[in-house]
Amino acid sequence: KTGCGPAVESEDELYEVVNITDYARRHQWWSRVFGNSTGPIAEKYSVASQIMMGGVTGWCAGYLFQRVGKIVATAVGGGFLLLQIANHSGYVQVDWRKVEKDVNKAKKHLKKKANKAAPELNSFIEESTEFVKRNIVISGGFVGGFLLGLAS
Numbered sequence: 001k002t003g004c005g006p007a008v009e010s011e012d013e014l015y016e017v018v019n020i021t022d023y024a025r026r027h028q029w030w031s032r033v034f035g036n037s038t039g040p041i042a043e044k045y046s047v048a049s050q051i052m053m054g055g056v057t058g059w060c061a062g063y064l065f066q067r068v069g070k071i072v073a074t075a076v077g078g079g080f081l082l083l084q085i086a087n088h089s090g091y092v093q094v095d096w097r098k099v100e101k102d103v104n105k106a107k108k109h110l111k112k113k114a115n116k117a118a119p120e121l122n123s124f125i126e127e128s129t130e131f132v133k134r135n136i137v138i139s140g141g142f143v144g145g146f147l148l149g150l151a152s
Helices: 020-026 029-034 047-089 096-134 136-151
Strands: 007-009 014-016
Touching: 047 136, 096 136
Parallel strands: none
Antiparallel strands: 007 014
């Protein structure tokens, strides 16, 4: 019994009714996990905790990146291989001049879009750099964990 509500009896068992809203107000899990203060994470946790958190999240991200990367590479490579086999066997005729023309058109379009997005990209890079500087320990743990995740 936690004492959060009145006891209710049934024929065989004794229940306790818990008011979830009151329980959530008294036991805020995010306060225990993230702490009550705001600001850089370096002010809230010890160096060992930061390295551990960064390493675990980095390992998970690296492991997922590795698995998804293998699946994507297999799908793209397999599709290209099947296309080449079909082309060689005569099932498919590829107009390589048209392919080259479309690729060049796409390159020009991407260059135009990249020039327009440059200021937004620069501000994102600056914000990311500032975050890494403020939280260097957890960022280092993340990078190490990410590399370990890629290797495993």
